[in-house]
Amino acid sequence: MPRLMSAQEEAKKNAARAALAYLPESGIVGLGTGSTAKHFIDGVGELIKEGRKFSAVPTSEQSRIQALDLGIPLAPVDGPWEIDVCVDGADEVSDALDLIKGGGAAHTREKIVNYASRCNIIVVDDSKLSPQLGEKWKVPLEILHFAHRATAEALRTFGELSQRQKNGQALITDSGNYVYDLATGPITDPRELDTRLRALPGVVETGLFCQRADIVLIATQEGVIEKKK
Numbered sequence: 018m019p020r021l022m023s024a025q026e027e028a029k030k031n032a033a034r035a036a037l038a039y040l041p042e043s044g045i046v047g048l049g050t051g052s053t054a055k056h057f058i059d060g061v062g063e064l065i066k067e068g069r070k071f072s073a074v075p076t077s078e079q080s081r082i083q084a085l086d087l088g089i090p091l092a093p094v095d096g097p098w099e100i101d102v103c104v105d106g107a108d109e110v111s112d113a114l115d116l117i118k119g120g121g122a123a124h125t126r127e128k129i130v131n132y133a134s135r136c137n138i139i140v141v142d143d144s145k146l147s148p149q150l151g152e153k154w155k156v157p158l159e160i161l162h163f164a165h166r167a168t169a170e171a172l173r174t175f176g177e178l179s180q181r182q183k184n185g186q187a188l189i190t191d192s193g194n195y196v197y198d199l200a201t202g203p204i205t206d207p208r209e210l211d212t213r214l215r216a217l218p219g220v221v222e223t224g225l226f227c228q229r230a231d232i233v234l235i236a237t238q239e240g241v242i243e244k245k246k
């Protein structure tokens with residue numbers, strides 16, 4: 018029997034599907050990571066089957082495998098790319114449209130693809146909204162394996178820190194690093210925090226995306242709302 022979709026899953030799908038209308042007729046598309054972005058990738062696969070010409074840059078192994086399964090042509094991994102539109106999810110979206118990402122531990126690749134894209138569209142359901150970042154979500158940090166305990170010690174001055182686990186083991190990212198999650202509480206200046214965190218040796222990347230969303234599509238009970246930078 019087909020699995021029934023929860024209301025939240027339905028909302029994620031609605032937001033992701035709405036993003037398809039923002040794609041050019043053909044071009045290079047950035048594929049985000051996570052349960053919302055997955056619906057968008059499904060949609061790109063359908064457009065390819067209808068004859069649209071896209072190539073894609075996936076932001077994780079998970080999205081790469083999904084794209085390959087759907088027959089979506091992939092751009093070479095080394096870049097550089099001129100991506101027309103990137104569509105990705107987020108864990109928290111502030112009133113100022115800053116983001117916390119990295120719930121799927123893909124934030125380093127996601128940030129690289131975001132910076133290589135002319136237009137970044139973020140797709141979320143309305144549970145992801147909060148006035149200030151840090152109210153609902155911790156800041157994910159990709160940390161180099163080497164000396165990670167020393168890096169963690171330095172990070173503890175910023176807030177409570179926990180190393181992310183998966184199946185009882187330390188989670189390893191697609192790039193072979195660890196992820197730590199930093200509980201900061203409400204963040205008044207995300208850009209400043211991002212700069213200070215990235216200044217620490219051993220911090221590969223943070224999940225703070227400051228002013229990197231051109232458009233946010235939010236699925237609400239009344240339909241999908243568009244917010245622009």
Ligand code: 5RP
Nearest residue numbers: 051052053106119120121123
């Ligand atoms: C992965 C991410 C995801 O976009 C974020 O975690 C949202 O995921 P979902 O759509 O499953 O709620 O940043 O690193």
